[in-house]
Amino acid sequence: MAKILIAEDEKPINELIRRNLILVGHECTQAFDGEEALYLCQTKTFDLALLDIMMPVIDGFQLKRELPKELPVIFVTAKAGLSDRLAGLGLGADDYIVKPFEILELLARVEAVLRRTHAENVGLDIGPCHIELDTRRVWVNGEEIVLKPQEFALLEVLVRNRNFALSREKLLELAWNFDYEGDTRTVDVHIQRLRKKLGLAQQIETVYKLGYRLNTKK
Structure with missing residues (x-):
């Protein structure tokens, strides 16, 4: 089981991700804007953060710059352009998932990152x-x-x-x-x-x- 932060301002998508991650055994914390997500990362410990890019107050790219470098990050976003992908990965993100996505693909990518960072309970x-x-x-x-x-x-x-x-x-x-x-x-x-x-x-x-x-x- 991993502790995962979900930073996504669209509540239905945030809740969809949360419910499915919980189903496979993870513990999830929700944030609905970048400022809230930053505060949670400063006060709690997470194994992985899922970040939308287009969030209120602090966007996902800026949030990634302010998060601890050791915290693995997956961008989950509607921004599908090559320049956005390159920007996200260039900031050190571990993966980049474009909406809409299949939930099984999201789970597989989460597990792949957790395996690489040794946070997955195998x-x-x-x-x-x-x-x-x-x-x-x-x-x-x-x-x-x-x-x-x-x-x-x-x-x-x-x-x-x-x-x-x-x-x-x-x-x-x-x-x-x-x-x-x-x-x-x-x-x-x-x-x-x-x-x-x-x-x-x-x-x-x-x-x-x-x-x-x-x-x-x-």
């Missing part, structure tokens, strides 16, 4: 399992279980997108990549293997007419 307990994503190892009730590479790839996608309903097509895209030529039935087969090997029959839920969800709230 150990996770779900049901009887302890899962370590960095070492690609899994234990069930204290006993290590060896998964095949594709089984772990699917498990990692479920873990990184926990509490989200993912279609079979999306699971194929994320865990098998675009060049896989099989059909979605292979997802069902691998899901059944994970449920059996890891004792996650209740946690890996079937979502009717869609796909699957790893529910970590049970």
Whole structure:
């Protein structure tokens, strides 16, 4: 779990980001203008800041200049021009995401930055399992279980997108990549293997007419 500041003046977008980051286990603090975000960074400790650029009082670029250099920053903005991207990255931002964005892409980019800055908690307990994503190892009730590479790839996608309903097509895209030529039935087969090997029959839920969800709230 990471502590993340969301600085975004559009309340619906701020809340959308907050809710989805909380779903995957992060702790979020909201700011709705640059001045408030700066004050929060001066009084609290964060692992990552998500900054809009066009904010009241202090814009995102100026805010980045005033934040501690060691605080990782991702700009999340409607400013899609190359000059804006270069300006943001030139200020030392770790990533630059253009609105509108897919929430799964945002989560993936957040996790990538947290991995690079060693702020991501790569150990996770779900049901009887302890899962370590960095070492690609899994234990069930204290006993290590060896998964095949594709089984772990699917498990990692479920873990990184926990509490989200993912279609079979999306699971194929994320865990098998675009060049896989099989059909979605292979997802069902691998899901059944994970449920059996890891004792996650209740946690890996079937979502009717869609796909699957790893529910970590049970």
